[in-house]
Every structure is written in structure tokens, then in C-alpha cells.
Amino acid sequence: MAGAVGGVGDVVGRLGRVDAARHHGVAALVAVAAVLGVPNGFSNIGNQSTLYRQASARDAGIAAGLFRTSQYVGAxxxxxxxxxxFAGPASDPGLHRLGGVVVGISAVLLVGLVVGRQSR
Structure with missing residues (x-):
């Protein structure tokens, strides 16, 4: 459940970021960033819960290490x-491109989550 809340909040927040960057000021960007903290927290809780539920007690350390390594690779x-x-200095078009990429990735992950749950 935490993963689904995180996925939906992530997509909505990212779409809000693109709109806020186009039509509103810095305060709107700060508000959207604050809202994005909620799905980030839910996603982390869901990922860690899944990790410790799936890994045996004997393999928990290895699983946690691989989990952290995958976070570094993702970063x-x-x-x-x-x-x-951005391909150079920070700009509005670069922010919009980045927003589009992140929305696309979030949507793909949300679809994968929903399809994965339905296939069980």
C-alpha cells in the first residue's frame, strides 16, 4: 500500500512541479517540493518493508547492502x-525537460507496481 501511495503522489507532485515552474513563483515550487517529500517517505517505507519481508534473517545484511548499492547507482x-x-547552465527549458523525464519514469514505475500486484 505504501508503494502505491508513494507512486501516485510522485506522479501528481511531478506534474505539479512542471506546472508550478511555468506559471507560478518560487513559493509554488517550494510547496510542490514539500508535497513530494510525502511520497518519497512512503516509497522508502514500502521498499524497506518489502526488503525485510522477502529476505531471510541470514541474508538481511546482504539484501540491505544491495538495496543501498542500488540507491547509489540510481543517484x-x-x-x-x-x-x-540541462546540457549547460540551469534554464527553464531544462527544468521542463527534466520534469517530463521524471513524470515518465514515475508513470512507468506506477504501472509496473499495479501490474505486479494484479499478477499475484
Whole structure:
């Protein structure tokens, strides 16, 4: 359940970020960033709960290490996507490209979550 709340909140928040960047000021961007903290927390809770539910007590340390390693790899991929979207100095078009990429990734992950639950 936490993953679904996180996924829906993530997509809605990312769409709000794109709109806020186009039509509103800095206060709207700060509000959207605050809203995005909620799905981030739910996603982390869901991921950690799943990790410890699926891993045996003997393998919990290994699973936690692999989980953390995958977060580092994801952070490096995110840095590369940011660089590709901005391709130079920070700009509104770069922010909009980045917002579109993140919305697309969030939507794909949400669909994967829903399809994965239905296939059980």
C-alpha cells in the first residue's frame, strides 16, 4: 500500500512541479517540493518493508547492502539525466525537460507496481 501511495503522489507532485515552474513563483515550487517529500517517505517505507519481508534473517545484511548499492547507482543515473536535460547552465527549458523525464519514469514505475500486484 505504501508503494502505491508513494507512486501516485510522485506522479501528481511531478506534474505539479512542471506546472508550478511555468506559471507560478518560487513559493509554488517550494510547496510542490514539500508535497513530494510525502511520497518519497512512503516509497522508502514500502521498499524497506518489502526488503525485510522477502529476505531471510541470514541474508538481511546482504539484501540491505544491495538495496543501498542500488540507491547509489540510481543517484548516479539521476545525475546523468540532470546533465543531459540541462546540457549547460540551469534554464527553464531544462527544468521542463527534466520534469517530463521524471513524470515518465514515475508513470512507468506506477504501472509496473499495479501490474505486479494484479499478477499475484
Amino acid at each position: 548516479n543515473i539521476a545525475a546523468a539525466v540532470i546533465e543531459l536535460c
